[in-house]
Amino acid sequence: MLAETTVPTQAEEGPGPAVERLAAAVRELVAAGAPRLLAAGVGAPGPLDLPAGRFIGSPNLPGWDGFPLREELAGRLGVPVWVDNDANVAALAEARAGAGQGARVMLYVTVGTGIGGGLVVDGRLFSGANGNGLEIGHVTVDPDGPPCGCGNRGCWEALASGPALGRLAEQRLGKNPRSPDGRWTAAGVLERAEQGDAAARALMEEYAGWLGLGLASMVNAFNPDRVVLGGGVMKRYALLAPAMEREMRRRALAANAAAARLCPAGLGGRAGLIGAALLAWDGLAG
Numbered sequence: 452m453l454a455e456t457t458v459p460t461q462a463e464e465g466p467g468p469a470v471e472r473l474a475a476a477v478r479e480l481v482a483a484g485a486p487r488l489l490a491a492g493v494g495a496p497g498p499l500d501l502p503a504g505r506f507i508g509s510p511n512l513p514g515w516d517g518f519p520l521r522e523e524l525a526g527r528l529g530v531p532v533w534v535d536n537d538a539n540v541a542a543l544a545e546a547r548a549g550a551g552q553g554a555r556v557m558l559y560v561t562v563g564t565g566i567g568g569g570l571v572v573d574g575r576l577f578s579g580a581n582g583n584g585l586e587i588g589h590v591t592v593d594p595d596g597p598p599c600g601c602g603n604r605g606c607w608e609a610l611a612s613g614p615a616l617g618r619l620a621e622q623r624l625g626k627n628p629r630s631p632d633g634r635w636t637a638a639g640v641l642e643r644a645e646q647g648d649a650a651a652r653a654l655m656e657e658y659a660g661w662l663g664l665g666l667a668s669m670v671n672a673f674n675p676d677r678v679v680l681g682g683g684v685m686k687r688y689a690l691l692a693p694a695m696e697r698e699m700r701r702r703a704l705a706a707n708a709a710a711a712r713l714c715p716a717g718l719g720g721r722a723g724l725i726g727a728a729l730l731a732w733d734g735l736a737g
């Protein structure tokens with residue numbers, strides 16, 4: 452990493468000003484002495500139309516539907532641009548430079564406000580037909596489960612994302628005495644569990660079971676030799692791992708479970724950044 456900077460997306464202002472801010476930030480880095488710009492890589496929230504480099508109705512980016520990100524950014528920077536899903540590029544980074552190094556089939560799972568995934572096979576990212584492969588958070592795990600932001604119900608992320616743990620705590624534990632508004636967050640529950648609180652610990656184990664249940668299906672579907680777990684919730688990997696792994700091994704086919712080694716992500720919040728750069732690197736290399 453030679454240089455880095457951060458600018459807010461300010462998505463509500465629309466894609467035009469955001470892409471302009473992005474291009475300006477890149478120009479500033481180059482002006483500040485970074486080497487000549489050859490290409491750019493972008494990890495963007497899905498859903499995407501990857502062949503066209505466009506957004507398709509992203510729930511987190513209202514008004515961005517159809518925006519041709521790749522074309523707009525390439526026009527402003529004057530270099531070729533590669534775009535992929537943000538979880539996919541983070542997977543690429545973990546496989547090449549993080550906790551997935553040496554794996555042949557690496558499944559990356561990110562657990563935070565949602566659940567995302569990426570698959571890297573023999574060093575190459577699998578993105579699906581139009582960039583929306585490995586949308587593993589939207590695999591149905593309970594047909595009558597809670598509603599999901601995607602419009603379905605009982606998706607894995609509706610039961611096993613960070614906010615899902617917060618909701619579970621509100622139902623079971625009542626108000627959070629340590630929070631001014633009485634609300635629970637995943638971090639709040641996990642902190643209490645770590646301190647040995649029995650109720651928080653039981654809730655954490657139940658939640659980790661939902662994580663393991665979904666992982667069992669992923670391990671059966673993709674037969675990875677490494678499963679790398681990242682995202683905000685997985686900062687507490689050591690706490691969640693025993694119950695999560697037990698449930699995964701209990702449900703997965705024995706041969707698939709035997710092949711799969713679980714481990715925490717190695718690059719933290721920088722995985723997306725590094726992965727996007729690798730995407731451009733690979734793109735240039737052809």
Ligand SMILES: [Zn+2]
Binds near residue numbers: 589
């Ligand atoms: Zn969903």
